[in-house]
Amino acid sequence: MKLVRPVLLNLITWSLVLLISFPLLWMIVTSLKPQTELFRIPPTWVPETVTFEHYWRLLSETPFLRYFRNSVVLASTTTVFVVGLGTLGAYSLVRFRYRGRETLAMLVLFTYLLPSVVLIIPLYLMMVSLGLSNTLFSLILAHTTFALPYALWLLRSFMEGIPVDLENAALVDGASRMGAFRDVIFPQLLPGIISTALFTFILSWNEYLYALVLVNSDAVSPLTTGVMSMLISAFNIEWSLLMAASVMMSLPLIVVFAFLQSYLTSGFGAGGVKG
Amino acid sequence: MANVIFKDVHKRFGSFVALEKLDLDIHDGEFVALLGPSGCGKSTTLRMLAGLEFPTSGEIRIGDRVINDLAPGKRDIAMVFQSYALYPHMTVGENIAYPLKKRGIKGKARAEAVQKAAELLQLEALLDRKPKQLSGGQQQRVALGRALVRDPQVFLLDEPLSNLDAKLRSYMRAELIELHARLGKTMVYVTHDQLEAMTMANRIAVMHGGRVQQFDTPDAIYNRPANRFVAGFIGTPPMNQIDGTAEGDHIVISGHRIPFNRADFVDSLADGPVVLGVRPEFVAIGSGDGLPATVRLAENTGHETIVTLELPDQTRISARVEAARKLDVGQKVALRFDPAAIHLFEASENGTRLNLDETPAAVIPMRAK
Numbered sequence: 176m177k178l179v180r181p182v183l184l185n186l187i188t189w190s191l192v193l194l195i196s197f198p199l200l201w202m203i204v205t206s207l208k209p210q211t212e213l214f215r216i217p218p219t220w221v222p223e224t225v226t227f228e229h230y231w232r233l234l235s236e237t238p239f240l241r242y243f244r245n246s247v248v249l250a251s252t253t254t255v256f257v258v259g260l261g262t263l264g265a266y267s268l269v270r271f272r273y274r275g276r277e278t279l280a281m282l283v284l285f286t287y288l289l290p291s292v293v294l295i296i297p298l299y300l301m302m303v304s305l306g307l308s309n310t311l312f313s314l315i316l317a318h319t320t321f322a323l324p325y326a327l328w329l330l331r332s333f334m335e336g337i338p339v340d341l342e343n344a345a346l347v348d349g350a351s352r353m354g355a356f357r358d359v360i361f362p363q364l365l366p367g368i369i370s371t372a373l374f375t376f377i378l379s380w381n382e383y384l385y386a387l388v389l390v391n392s393d394a395v396s397p398l399t400t401g402v403m404s405m406l407i408s409a410f411n412i413e414w415s416l417l418m419a420a421s422v423m424m425s426l427p428l429i430v431v432f433a434f435l436q437s438y439l440t441s442g443f444g445a446g447g448v449k450g
Numbered sequence: 451m452a453n454v455i456f457k458d459v460h461k462r463f464g465s466f467v468a469l470e471k472l473d474l475d476i477h478d479g480e481f482v483a484l485l486g487p488s489g490c491g492k493s494t495t496l497r498m499l500a501g502l503e504f505p506t507s508g509e510i511r512i513g514d515r516v517i518n519d520l521a522p523g524k525r526d527i528a529m530v531f532q533s534y535a536l537y538p539h540m541t542v543g544e545n546i547a548y549p550l551k552k553r554g555i556k557g558k559a560r561a562e563a564v565q566k567a568a569e570l571l572q573l574e575a576l577l578d579r580k581p582k583q584l585s586g587g588q589q590q591r592v593a594l595g596r597a598l599v600r601d602p603q604v605f606l607l608d609e610p611l612s613n614l615d616a617k618l619r620s621y622m623r624a625e626l627i628e629l630h631a632r633l634g635k636t637m638v639y640v641t642h643d644q645l646e647a648m649t650m651a652n653r654i655a656v657m658h659g660g661r662v663q664q665f666d667t668p669d670a671i672y673n674r675p676a677n678r679f680v681a682g683f684i685g686t687p688p689m690n691q692i693d694g695t696a697e698g699d700h701i702v703i704s705g706h707r708i709p710f711n712r713a714d715f716v717d718s719l720a721d722g723p724v725v726l727g728v729r730p731e732f733v734a735i736g737s738g739d740g741l742p743a744t745v746r747l748a749e750n751t752g753h754e755t756i757v758t759l760e761l762p763d764q765t766r767i768s769a770r771v772e773a774a775r776k777l778d779v780g781q782k783v784a785l786r787f788d789p790a791a792i793h794l795f796e797a798s799e800n801g802t803r804l805n806l807d808e809t810p811a812a813v814i815p816m817r818a819k
């Protein structure tokens with residue numbers, strides 16, 4: 176009797192894990208199979224011959240590396256913007272008292288609730304009138320507006336957890352406001368900053384819709400739209416190349432995740448409870 | 451010279467008046483306690499002195515400098531926060547060194563100062579620990595260490611002992627008294643614990659509702675309270691206050707006439723309603739002639755008994771008697787008050803005291819300055 180519960184629980188958990196990881200595994204396996212083995216029925220679970228030719232082709236014969244570089248620039252710049260602005264904004268929302276502070280915070284959250292499809296046309300028109308259409312920078316701005324509200328709320332709840340007296344102590348001890356921020360607030364806020372940065376980076380790295388609408392030149396396309404338009408046409412999908420590209424696209428996120436996942440979960444926890 | 455002067459200081463938060471007409475003149479080297487119930491403005495006073503809050507009007511000086519608009523770091527003060535506010539990511543050593551670091555003191559001078567502060571507070575063994583790994587008392591000492599490492603002109607302490615257990619608190623109280631004697635620095639100490647204020651301070655500012663009610667020595671605060679608030683705040687149990695009527699050289703309470711010496715009181719004392727104040731230790735419980743009362747409660751603390759008595763008009767007062775005294779609940783007794791120990795107050799809510807002050811009613815042991 177006593178055994179039933181844990182066994183059942185384990186069964187459910189592992190089936191879920193399997194369900195979720197199967198596409199990932201299949202993606203890796205497929206990317207390593209030679210073209211001839213791809214569509215064999217029944218499928219081979221373990222490739223008979225392992226080949227890296229798709230990866231080689233992807234890197235040498237396609238603009239994959241350029242898309243990759245665009246994505247890196249896009250996601251990291253967005254992250255820097257969002258974390259920078261978010262930290263300053265959260266600091267102001269938590270530490271200073273002014274009229275309309277709460278309303279401002281609510282408004283910010285409200286923009287987060289609007290679906291991006293609604294915002295995308297006005298945003299596009301704005302970019303055009305700013306002369307920024309078809310640039311990576313327009314995407315950076317778009318992603319920033321997109322990720323900032325949530326980041327602000329996440330950082331705000333982290334900031335609220337830092338006692339005001341810590342900062343006051345630093346001021347009395349002779350620090351300037353900036354100094355107190357750097358010496359005392361920042362180290363306390365670091366877990367929040369890291370999880371916000373991760374969240375933003377992932378969001379920006381995977382974003383598709385804005386990239387599709389705001390940018391249509393191949394030179395500034397990020398991975399999501401670049402790879403899609405390159406490998407998926409109306410007549411043909413280059414499965415093996417697509418799988419190799421997918422693996423390489425996932426790689427940075429997996430690496431980042433592996434190292435920083437404890438921050439990420441703590442961040443989502445804090446945001447969930449208080450935000 | 452590091453005297454501290456508050457001159458006609460007002461502080462408002464929006465429309466809420468937190469402090470009204472605050473005038474304090476704290477002498478160089480003095481240990482002053484700000485004492486009062488929660489919300490009376492003690493912390494606000496201290497925070498204005500620290501530069502963490504700014505006065506709405508008035509002037510604050512340290513020495514001969516007006517510091518109203520000076521940043522906290524420029525005031526040459528050190529502060530111990532109620533929550534200690536130790537920097538969690540720094541070790542004890544780094545915490546203590548921080549104020550020096552911010553003032554550009556480097557290398558050997560810094561290390562030596564930290565070492566000296568650590569020795570003074572017996573923290574040498576803990577220098578490499580993080581605040582989280584310390585007990586409450588140790589954290590408190592680190593906070594003190596961070597304050598005194600740099601030899602400021604004025605120390606500000608905001609309820610530094612309130613998070614400690616009773617035993618540690620009395621130990622730290624003694625430590626602080628000794629520290630003050632050794633350093634001879636001006637200290638401003640916020641507390642709502644009258645025992646701390648009475649035992650540690652040279653002078654106490656009793657505050658209530660944003661106003662200083664009395665600023666005087668513990669002796670004066672206890673024996674010559676300025677008004678009904680101070681009388682009712684100081685002492686455990688505090689001074690009894692009984693509504694009565696002055697008639698010639700008697701106070702009439704519930705039809706019972708209590709004689710008093712009119713010459714000991716101000717001329718303006720007229721016949722009519724007054725409040726009679728008497729400390730529990732000057733209430734004599736007997737039988738026969740006296741103010742009739744009923745025993746309602748007798749609490750034996752070991753070395754004395756606190757008796758709660760009910761007067762005919764249902765006012766409850768307390769008396770302090772020796773522990774051996776046997777009194778039964780419900781017992782009818784007669785009370786007499788030592789005429790020399792009688793205080794009279796105006797009958798208004800926070801009426802001023804009407805005694806002329808040549809005769810301190812009692813003497814309690816005092817700390818020499």
Ligand SMILES: Nc1ncnc2c1ncn2[C@@H]1O[C@H](COP(=O)(O)OP(=O)(O)OP(=O)(O)O)[C@@H](O)[C@H]1O
Binds near residue numbers: 492
């Ligand atoms: N930033 C602020 N905004 C509005 N009101 C405030 C602010 N700071 C303090 N007050 C109010 O001013 C009054 C005095 O506060 P203060 O903190 O000085 O009290 P205190 O005497 O230190 O009390 P406690 O013993 O509870 O610490 C309180 O009524 C408080 O609510």
Ligand SMILES: [Mg+2]
Binds near residue numbers: 492493494
């Ligand atoms: Mg306070």
